[in-house]
Amino acid sequence: MKIYPVACLLVALCIASAWAQPPAAGKAGRGATAPRIISPEVGADFRVTFRLLAPKASDVVLTGEFLKADQHLTKNEAGLWSITVGPVEPETYHYNFVVDGVKVLDPGNASLKMGSTAQTLANSLEVRGTQPFFYDAQPVPHGEMRTNWYESKSLGFVRRATVYVPAEYDQNPQKRYPVLYLLHGANNDETTWTRQGRANLILDNLIAAGKSRPFIVVMPFGYGVKDPMNPGGANNNELFSQDLRGDLIPMIEAKYRTLADRDHRGLIGLSMGGGQALTIGLNHLELFSYVGGFSAAIRQPETFPATFASLVKDAGASNQKLHLLWFGCGTDDSLFEPAKEFSKFLTAQKIKHTFRESSGAHTYMVWRRYLNEVAPQLFRE
Amino acid sequence: MKIYPVACLLVALCIASAWAQPPAAGKAGRGATAPRIISPEVGADFRVTFRLLAPKASDVVLTGEFLKADQHLTKNEAGLWSITVGPVEPETYHYNFVVDGVKVLDPGNASLKMGSTAQTLANSLEVRGTQPFFYDAQPVPHGEMRTNWYESKSLGFVRRATVYVPAEYDQNPQKRYPVLYLLHGANNDETTWTRQGRANLILDNLIAAGKSRPFIVVMPFGYGVKDPMNPGGANNNELFSQDLRGDLIPMIEAKYRTLADRDHRGLIGLSMGGGQALTIGLNHLELFSYVGGFSAAIRQPETFPATFASLVKDAGASNQKLHLLWFGCGTDDSLFEPAKEFSKFLTAQKIKHTFRESSGAHTYMVWRRYLNEVAPQLFRE
Numbered sequence: 001m002k003i004y005p006v007a008c009l010l011v012a013l014c015i016a017s018a019w020a021q022p023p024a025a026g027k028a029g030r031g032a033t034a035p036r037i038i039s040p041e042v043g044a045d046f047r048v049t050f051r052l053l054a055p056k057a058s059d060v061v062l063t064g065e066f067l068k069a070d071q072h073l074t075k076n077e078a079g080l081w082s083i084t085v086g087p088v089e090p091e092t093y094h095y096n097f098v099v100d101g102v103k104v105l106d107p108g109n110a111s112l113k114m115g116s117t118a119q120t121l122a123n124s125l126e127v128r129g130t131q132p133f134f135y136d137a138q139p140v141p142h143g144e145m146r147t148n149w150y151e152s153k154s155l156g157f158v159r160r161a162t163v164y165v166p167a168e169y170d171q172n173p174q175k176r177y178p179v180l181y182l183l184h185g186a187n188n189d190e191t192t193w194t195r196q197g198r199a200n201l202i203l204d205n206l207i208a209a210g211k212s213r214p215f216i217v218v219m220p221f222g223y224g225v226k227d228p229m230n231p232g233g234a235n236n237n238e239l240f241s242q243d244l245r246g247d248l249i250p251m252i253e254a255k256y257r258t259l260a261d262r263d264h265r266g267l268i269g270l271s272m273g274g275g276q277a278l279t280i281g282l283n284h285l286e287l288f289s290y291v292g293g294f295s296a297a298i299r300q301p302e303t304f305p306a307t308f309a310s311l312v313k314d315a316g317a318s319n320q321k322l323h324l325l326w327f328g329c330g331t332d333d334s335l336f337e338p339a340k341e342f343s344k345f346l347t348a349q350k351i352k353h354t355f356r357e358s359s360g361a362h363t364y365m366v367w368r369r370y371l372n373e374v375a376p377q378l379f380r381e
Numbered sequence: 382m383k384i385y386p387v388a389c390l391l392v393a394l395c396i397a398s399a400w401a402q403p404p405a406a407g408k409a410g411r412g413a414t415a416p417r418i419i420s421p422e423v424g425a426d427f428r429v430t431f432r433l434l435a436p437k438a439s440d441v442v443l444t445g446e447f448l449k450a451d452q453h454l455t456k457n458e459a460g461l462w463s464i465t466v467g468p469v470e471p472e473t474y475h476y477n478f479v480v481d482g483v484k485v486l487d488p489g490n491a492s493l494k495m496g497s498t499a500q501t502l503a504n505s506l507e508v509r510g511t512q513p514f515f516y517d518a519q520p521v522p523h524g525e526m527r528t529n530w531y532e533s534k535s536l537g538f539v540r541r542a543t544v545y546v547p548a549e550y551d552q553n554p555q556k557r558y559p560v561l562y563l564l565h566g567a568n569n570d571e572t573t574w575t576r577q578g579r580a581n582l583i584l585d586n587l588i589a590a591g592k593s594r595p596f597i598v599v600m601p602f603g604y605g606v607k608d609p610m611n612p613g614g615a616n617n618n619e620l621f622s623q624d625l626r627g628d629l630i631p632m633i634e635a636k637y638r639t640l641a642d643r644d645h646r647g648l649i650g651l652s653m654g655g656g657q658a659l660t661i662g663l664n665h666l667e668l669f670s671y672v673g674g675f676s677a678a679i680r681q682p683e684t685f686p687a688t689f690a691s692l693v694k695d696a697g698a699s700n701q702k703l704h705l706l707w708f709g710c711g712t713d714d715s716l717f718e719p720a721k722e723f724s725k726f727l728t729a730q731k732i733k734h735t736f737r738e739s740s741g742a743h744t745y746m747v748w749r750r751y752l753n754e755v756a757p758q759l760f761r762e
Contacts, residue, residue: 057481144529200528204530255551
């Protein structure tokens with residue numbers, strides 16, 4: 001990885017021009033009076049420069065989804081660390097710095113990857129190409145994301161769920177809609193599928209293009225406990241399942257205009273939520289007819305026969321109930337081999353399914369593409 | 382500030398027990414395999430212990446709203462830094478670490494203060510007393526927060542606004558509601574009034590107790606530009622005002638069941654948004670009859686006569702139009718003196734108003750209390 005002299009010059013200029021000028025907008029808490037450092041900066045050549053002012057630090061590392069390996073930044077005499085990498089292919093990536101062994105967010109970058117825990121916080125890097133992304137906000141009608149607080153009787157406390165209603169929802173006060181329950185991964189929360197996954201914008205764009213039927217998407221909080229730092233261990237999926245079936249689905253069907261039957265109810269998740277979706281969904285075909293897993297956390301092939309006993313007992317009957325069973329995984333993902341094993345298991349048991357082998361690793365880049373591919377296949381029967 | 386030996390012992394125990402055990406829930410990105418460190422830990426005596434594993438760091442500082450001054454942590458032989466402070470009064474505070482001069486979030490704490498920029502990110506510390514907070518989620522009916530994406534013709538791009546609808550909204554399909562436009566501060570965004578301000582929960586609780594009339598709250602994004610890192614300087618408030626009056630209010634009134642007249646429209650903001658609310662609201666009494674500023678960014682008393690010329694031209698007429706003009710500021714806030722000057726100015730000009738002098742600084746602790754105090758006074762006429 002080369003350091004480009006032009007970047008150093010730019011940095012010097014940035015510091016010179018920015019130093020004297022604090023942020024324009026009012027008193028904003030400690031740290032706001034630091035000079036403005038431009039980071040990241042995407043060049044016309046798709047090379048990206050990162051900068052961090054840290055005169056006292058002895059080592060600054062950049063880690064990001066667009067890098068093959070972590071990169072060490074270099075420091076100038078003003079204590080500004082910088083590096084230029086790339087060219088980077090147009091996409092939306094996550095990255096962060098590591099300063100003397102401790103994770104640090106890029107203070108120059110307002111765009112963040114959120115999560116339920118501080119560990120998974122990162123910055124977003126958007127490298128734009130000549131075309132809009134399929135997950136960009138376009139001038140089309142936009143659905144709403146509705147944050148619901150609800151009492152979970154199963155779990156004994158107040159929980160949250162994000163609900164996407166399509167743009168037309170309020171214009172059709174008599175119309176009822178299918179519902180997709182869409183589950184997040186470990187250390188994510190009920191906002192991650194929209195914040196990082198852009199689920200709302202992907203659906204806005206698909207619906208506007210006539211590629212997807214309008215439907216409601218419910219994005220619950222995937223932990224069955226109050227504190228995601230204590231995720232409940234092996235019991236978590238069971239707790240989550242109780243809330244989903246006993247509280248969340250009844251609340252949604254009481255509150256929203258849903259088509260409240262199995263033919264119009266789907267369950268899809270990613271990573272941890274993929275494991276939940278496959279396990280809960282395929283064991284509850286009386287509730288769900290569309291089931292999917294994106295890079296699903298199903299790790300132990302030896303447990304498949306017991307875990308999915310109710311599914312495979314009568315393959316013909318299960319196939320009739322399942323309008324779609326879809327799961328995908330990137331070949332660079334450590335969960336790829338288990339996914340392949342799951343496909344083999346289902347094939348041996350004569351369960352119809354689609355196993356999508358794609359490129360990519362364990363990231364929202366892959367999951368956004370999967371949602372864009374699967375949504376048009378939902379609720380077609 | 383003392384370091385308590387018991388904390389060191391606890392830390393040693395935590396490390397010993399946690400080291401061998403990675404987080405339970407799946408592959409979660411880089412950093413997830415680090416040992417679990419308990420931080421913050423609130424003791425029964427309301428003392429709070431903070432811990433950060435950073436063997437390579439040479440200095441770790443704790444900065445927080447519950448401290449009179451920043452505190453240096455001490456390191457043990459395993460590289461774990463820690464400190465115990467307090468007792469701390471029950472409240473919800475913000476804090477972060479500073480490692481070798483660089484801001485670092487507490488990786489042990491899932492609870493975060495969000496913002497539109499990475500600079501204002503911090504962790505939350507909740508110290509609970511014997512009673513629930515007025516901003517806690519209680520077993521009462523909960524309103525929804527609805528995230529709207531809308532095209533701003535004034536500004537030429539897609540913007541977001543969070544809309545709170547009271548719990549009863551969907552049960553009364555013919556009923557129309559007053560609307561409060563509630564503006565955030567610098568480096569906040571359209572989610573901050575609910576995430577940090579708990580505006581939805583404060584209103585849920587007030588409405589359930591019969592203390593407040595049910596109304597809609599619209600929380601826009603307070604910058605008139607796409608990139609909050611480039612907040613548009615002196616022009617920002619004018620850009621924001623154009624969007625508010627030209628796009629946001631018409632969108633809300635087309636989409637929601639509002640009482641769409643000045644008697645049922647309020648404008649309140651905090652800090653930067655307080656400046657916007659007072660400036661825009663008091664210059665547009667044809668639109669707003671309830672106007673308020675919480676720790677408002679109105680810094681230059683010499684500009685008051687020009688800025689508020691239309692308000693003071695005919696005090697009698699203005700007083701008749703204003704159902705409420707309320708502003709407050711904490712005595713530890715640097716904006717306290719300008720607020721006092723503003724009150725003097727209004728008194729001299731015979732404009733009716735309430736100036737609330739309270740304790741506290743420039744924090745959401747103060748603004749939550751102000752909202753709880755003001756909401757019951759809204760839309761009573």
